[in-house]
Structure formats: structure tokens, C-alpha cells
Amino acid sequence: MNAKQRTILFLIADTGAGHRSAANAITNAIRIISQKEQEEWLTRTAAQQRESTVSPGNTAGTTVQEAVAPPPTYRIEIVDVFEEYSRFPLREAVKLYGPTIRYNPRLFGEVFHISNREGPVMAGQLLTTPLILNGLLRLFTTVQPDIIVSIHPLLNHVTVRALREFHLRIPFLTVVTDLVTVHYSWFAEGVDGYIIPTKQAQELYLKRGLDPQKVHLLGMPIDPKFTLPIASKEELQRKFGLRPGLPVVLLVGGGDGAGGLQAAVRAISHARLPVQLMVVTGRNKRLYAHLQRTKSHLNVPITIFGFVQNMPELMHAADVIVTKAGPGTISEALSCDLPVILSGYVPGQEEGNVTFVTENDVGVLAMDPPTLIDALRRLTKPGSPDLRRQLANAKRLSRPGASFDIAQCILSYLPTPDAQTVWQTTWGRRRQRMMSGRLRSAIRIRRLRTTLPKPLLRGPLVRRLTSSRTRDISNKSGDLTHPADRNL
Structure with a gap:
């Protein structure tokens, strides 16, 4: 079988x-x-x-x-x-x-x-x-x-x-x-x-x-890979060539490398914070090339990545993440017990994500260099109480197995393995033929409209033909009504 x-x-x-x-x-x-x-x-x-x-x-x-x-x-x-x-x-x-x-x-x-x-x-x-x-x-x-x-x-x-x-x-x-x-x-x-x-x-x-x-x-x-067993933080830091004992700040700007990464790197370098950076530029090739050219002039160690497929490893190797307020990255960071510093958000759509992070005390919003530097100083100092508290809150909120x-x-919600689907029933096959017929009719009408003269296109006949397509199902359904609808 x-x-x-x-x-x-x-x-x-x-x-x-x-x-x-x-x-x-x-x-x-x-x-x-x-x-x-x-x-x-x-x-x-x-x-x-x-x-x-x-x-x-x-x-x-x-x-x-x-x-x-x-x-x-x-x-x-x-x-x-x-x-x-x-x-x-x-x-x-x-x-x-x-x-x-x-x-x-x-x-x-x-x-x-x-x-x-x-x-x-x-x-x-x-x-x-x-x-x-x-x-x-x-x-x-x-x-x-x-x-x-x-x-x-x-x-x-x-x-x-x-x-x-x-x-x-x-x-x-x-x-x-x-x-x-x-x-x-x-x-x-x-x-x-x-x-x-x-x-x-x-x-x-x-x-x-x-x-x-x-x-x-x-x-x-x-991604389900956030639920897989992973190497220790020390092993991962060695894998990425990071310096042991120096706090690691991961900067992420999403798939397109947005979110003010360049400004954040410049502010951290100017402040000479005792940290090392991992920067994920995503698909932003221009930013990747710029950071590669200028990294020798920075006052902090930096490792630069483009578009990555190993985000769980990068997050587990880090101590803090700086990112825009995308819901996916926030949820991934929480699953890795990582405190979040939000460097920006999309108005309207991501405003609630900022509220979610700050009210649950798993991170802060830092949209200007002084606030960012202050937040990093508090989270990366030895024995930081802010870090311990936010780590505990992240564990409480994280749902790595949500997928x-x-x-x-x-x-x-799927039909049981022994049940027919809607497309396998006689009704479903008749419905499919009718739907395909409507689609072909719609395509013919569209092609007709592209070849007729403009005065005729504005005429009542074409308008009537076009408007009739939106009522086609109701007018032609007849006895094709789904069996469950007949009692309505």
C-alpha cells in the first residue's frame, strides 16, 4: 500500500x-x-x-x-x-x-x-x-x-x-x-x-x-535547527577565531543588512569598548566590502560575515545581540538566551516588537550611539546583574520548538490518510473543470480587450462581458453546489 x-x-x-x-x-x-x-x-x-x-x-x-x-x-x-x-x-x-x-x-x-x-x-x-x-x-x-x-x-x-x-x-x-x-x-x-x-x-x-x-x-x-544540540560557547568562539575572555557582541541587520550596522560599529569603535564584534551584513555586499576595507582602522576586534546559514552558532557564540526589531531575529535570540539591544524598528509594524522586548525586560531600545554604548557597558561588565536578569527572562519567553x-x-487540519480530498471527489473534479473553464474565459476576455480598438473597449458590450466574469460562478454553478451547502 x-x-x-x-x-x-x-x-x-x-x-x-x-x-x-x-x-x-x-x-x-x-x-x-x-x-x-x-x-x-x-x-x-x-x-x-x-x-x-x-x-x-x-x-x-x-x-x-x-x-x-x-x-x-x-x-x-x-x-x-x-x-x-x-x-x-x-x-x-x-x-x-x-x-x-x-x-x-x-x-x-x-x-x-x-x-x-x-x-x-x-x-x-x-x-x-x-x-x-x-x-x-x-x-x-x-x-x-x-x-x-x-x-x-x-x-x-x-x-x-x-x-x-x-x-x-x-x-x-x-x-x-x-x-x-x-x-x-x-x-x-x-x-x-x-x-x-x-x-x-x-x-x-x-x-x-x-x-x-x-x-x-x-x-x-x-528554523528547527535552533532546537538542535550545539557546541559550547567556548568551542564556538574558538571556531570563529574569537579572543577568549573578551565579551562578544553580535550585530545583525536582517537579510538585507539594514538596521544601522555601520553606525553601530563606528560608535562602538569610537568608544573603545572592551568587546569584540561579529557583524552579519546579510545581502548588503557594499556594507560587507566597506567593513572589510576599514576594519584595520577600528579600535575593536571585528569578524565580518555576509549572508549566513549558521545563525544558531553565531548567536550561541555571542554574549549580546544588536539588531533591528524584526520578530524573527528577536525570537531566535530569545531561543539562544541572548539579551537584545534594538538599534531600530519599522514604524507601525515593529513598534509592538519594541514594547515586547522592553516590557518583558529581555533587552532595551538604543537608537542613538550614547544609549547603545551605555547599554553595552552595563551588559558586558563582569557579573552584570542586568545580564543575569535578562537571561532569565529570555529563558522564560523563548519557544525554540514553536515551528x-x-x-x-x-x-x-489535513484530511485523514484514508479520506478523499476535495479534489478527488466527483464534485471536486467537476468543480475543477468549471474553474478551469472560467479561467480560460477570463484569459480570452483579457486578450480580446488588448486587440480591440479603444472606442469599442469603452462600449457597453465589453463592459457587460467583463463584469459578467465576476458573477460566473454564481450563474453557472447549478447543481455543482457542494453537498454540504444544499441544506443552507
């Missing part, structure tokens, strides 16, 4: 590196869980095979394959929906996130706060849904997922709308990746389950009046 495969679709957008990192962390956890299930099944079937061979009373003729069904396997798809399945101008507008937070973060903060209400969110959905709905239709028809998981706030309401309009009964979950400042768009009525990282986010969810049975407080997804808990929660 062959194990049935279940398909898990993660919806993300590469607005920053955090959403894809969270999806990758959960994916790695699912793969580890699946590998363990397969190994346990092989061990169990091998044991049963031996027992059936030596047992003289085994006359039933039952095979091992019939007695023990193999666990399911998992096909996982991670899709940047805006980049791959949305239309202009939505696809291009989403790309403004990076430049905005880099060059005008105050503007981003103002937009965040203005839009963090029901009215603006619903208005935004009304404007953007026509630019992405047919893309989601094509995505669902192509991938045929057994479960859909959103890891981006702007994808929740439109996915609920798409599933309802297409009459697809597929479990839909949302994994929230903001610690405290959770935007209104994260929570959409109709989602089957919400996985959230903190009690503050849970309280915000409950204030919205949503179903408390659907919320799961499981922590922030970080495994989230993965298990997602898997619990």
Missing part, C-alpha cells in the same frame, strides 16, 4: 525576508516530522515482519502492508502570490514596501496606522481583489492543495473570498508573524484557524470578537 500524499500550500509575499523565513521554518519542521513518521513506520513494520516469520500460529496470511498503513507524505508549495499571480498595478505596488521602509519609514508608519481599521481594510480589499482573484483561481486549480496556509496579512481576506466564491471546502489557516502590533488585515472572518505568537496578539484577536476556539497560541516560527508545534497544528 502506498502512502497518500497531502499537498500544503503556503501563501506569502516577499515584503521583507520574514514571511518566507517563517514558511521555510514550518516547512523544515514538517519534513522532519514526516521523516520521523516514516522511520517509525519502517521500524514497526520490520518488527511485525519478524514476528510473523517466527510465530507458528500466524495462519491468517495478513501481510505487513495490510496490517500497518504507511503515514502520508507531504508535498509543500511556497508561493509569492503577489509576484506570481497578481496583476498590474498591484504586483508593482507591493514592491514599494522595501524602498518605503528604507528611505521613508515614517510614511510607512503613517500608512500602517491609518489603514489599521475595518473601513480602510475593506476598501483596500474591494480595490485589489479584481487584480488577484483569477490568479488565486489559477493557483488553486494548478496546485490542488489539501490545506492553505497564509503567512501574510494582505492575503487573508482575498483568500477567504476566493474559497467562498469557488465553493472550495479547503482548510485555510493563518500564521501571524507579528508579535504585538497585529494589523487589522491579519484576522479575516472565515479562516479556519489562527496561529499566533504571543499573548498580546491573542488578546487583540479576542477583542475583535472572533471565535476563541480557532486561535492557537504556539509562538513564532523559527514543530505549528507544523503539528497544520497537519491536524
Whole structure:
């Protein structure tokens, strides 16, 4: 008997590196869980095979394959929906996130706060849904997922709308990746389950009046390798060529190497602090080259890294971390019992992360050189009481195994291994043919509009044809209504 495969679709957008990192962390956890299930099944079937061979009373003729069904396997798809399945101008507008937070973060903060209400969110959905709905239709028809998981706030309401309009009964979950400042768009009525990282986010969810049975407080997804055994701090420091006995400060600016790394390095060097630095510049090749050129002129020892894959080792080798207020890096630092100095934050989106760090006393906010130097002096002096207190608080808050808990929660929403999925039923196959037909019709209409003269494009016939596509499912569904809907 062959194990049935279940398909898990993660919806993300590469607005920053955090959403894809969270999806990758959960994916790695699912793969580890699946590998363990397969190994346990092989061990169990091998044991049963031996027992059936030596047992003289085994006359039933039952095979091992019939007695023990193999666990399911998992096909996982991670899709940047805006980049791959949305239309202009939505696809291009989403790309403004990076430049905005880099060059005008105050503007981003103002937009965040203005839009963090029901009215603006619903208005935004009304404007953007026509630019992405047919893309989601094509995505669902192509991938045929057994479960859909959103890891981006702007994808929740439109996915609920798409599933309802297409009459697809597929479990839909949302994994929230903001610690405290959770935007209104994260929570959409109709989602089957919400996985959230903190009690503050849970309280915000409950204030919205949503179903408390659907919320799961499981922590922030970080890479499963943060749970693996690791060498001692002394061994890791020797591995990276660090000086023994000298406090190690790790400076991280995220995947793009932002967060004021250069200014922080310059301030620490100017203060001549008795520390040594490890600096992770990420994908910022210009900053990496600049630090390499100037490191001989610095007044502190420094080791420079580009984009790294061994962040757990770097964090365990350090005594303090200086970073921007990204939720992923904060959660990773806590899992390594590392005090946090926040060198900056994105207004609106990351303001709550600062509150989370300071109110739980696991770190401080230091956005200017004097505050940064003062915080480092207090944390790196021998026998520092601030360091001991923050280490204890970090141990209390850390959830290094959150990705495994989230993965298990997602898997619990999948159909059982012996059950048919929505795509395998007769109803599902008819629905798929109808959806594919609608998609082809939408493409034909779009091509027609690109070749017709402009006066005709403005005519009532084309407008009527175009608007009819949005009602196509309702008008043509007929007896294709899902069996569970017929009693409504």
C-alpha cells in the first residue's frame, strides 16, 4: 500500500525576508516530522515482519502492508502570490514596501496606522481583489492543495473570498508573524484557524470578537535547527577565531543588512569598548566590502560575515545581540538566551516588537550611539546583574520548538490518510473543470480587450462581458453546489 500524499500550500509575499523565513521554518519542521513518521513506520513494520516469520500460529496470511498503513507524505508549495499571480498595478505596488521602509519609514508608519481599521481594510480589499482573484483561481486549480496556509496579512481576506466564491471546502489557516502590533488585515472572518505568537496578539484577536476556539497560541516560527544540540560557547568562539575572555557582541541587520550596522560599529569603535564584534551584513555586499576595507582602522576586534546559514552558532557564540526589531531575529535570540539591544524598528509594524522586548525586560531600545554604548557597558561588565536578569527572562519567553508545534497544528487540519480530498471527489473534479473553464474565459476576455480598438473597449458590450466574469460562478454553478451547502 502506498502512502497518500497531502499537498500544503503556503501563501506569502516577499515584503521583507520574514514571511518566507517563517514558511521555510514550518516547512523544515514538517519534513522532519514526516521523516520521523516514516522511520517509525519502517521500524514497526520490520518488527511485525519478524514476528510473523517466527510465530507458528500466524495462519491468517495478513501481510505487513495490510496490517500497518504507511503515514502520508507531504508535498509543500511556497508561493509569492503577489509576484506570481497578481496583476498590474498591484504586483508593482507591493514592491514599494522595501524602498518605503528604507528611505521613508515614517510614511510607512503613517500608512500602517491609518489603514489599521475595518473601513480602510475593506476598501483596500474591494480595490485589489479584481487584480488577484483569477490568479488565486489559477493557483488553486494548478496546485490542488489539501490545506492553505497564509503567512501574510494582505492575503487573508482575498483568500477567504476566493474559497467562498469557488465553493472550495479547503482548510485555510493563518500564521501571524507579528508579535504585538497585529494589523487589522491579519484576522479575516472565515479562516479556519489562527496561529499566533504571543499573548498580546491573542488578546487583540479576542477583542475583535472572533471565535476563541480557532486561535492557537504556539509562538513564532523559527528554523528547527535552533532546537538542535550545539557546541559550547567556548568551542564556538574558538571556531570563529574569537579572543577568549573578551565579551562578544553580535550585530545583525536582517537579510538585507539594514538596521544601522555601520553606525553601530563606528560608535562602538569610537568608544573603545572592551568587546569584540561579529557583524552579519546579510545581502548588503557594499556594507560587507566597506567593513572589510576599514576594519584595520577600528579600535575593536571585528569578524565580518555576509549572508549566513549558521545563525544558531553565531548567536550561541555571542554574549549580546544588536539588531533591528524584526520578530524573527528577536525570537531566535530569545531561543539562544541572548539579551537584545534594538538599534531600530519599522514604524507601525515593529513598534509592538519594541514594547515586547522592553516590557518583558529581555533587552532595551538604543537608537542613538550614547544609549547603545551605555547599554553595552552595563551588559558586558563582569557579573552584570542586568545580564543575569535578562537571561532569565529570555529563558522564560523563548519557544525554540514553536515551528514543530505549528507544523503539528497544520497537519491536524489535513484530511485523514484514508479520506478523499476535495479534489478527488466527483464534485471536486467537476468543480475543477468549471474553474478551469472560467479561467480560460477570463484569459480570452483579457486578450480580446488588448486587440480591440479603444472606442469599442469603452462600449457597453465589453463592459457587460467583463463584469459578467465576476458573477460566473454564481450563474453557472447549478447543481455543482457542494453537498454540504444544499441544506443552507
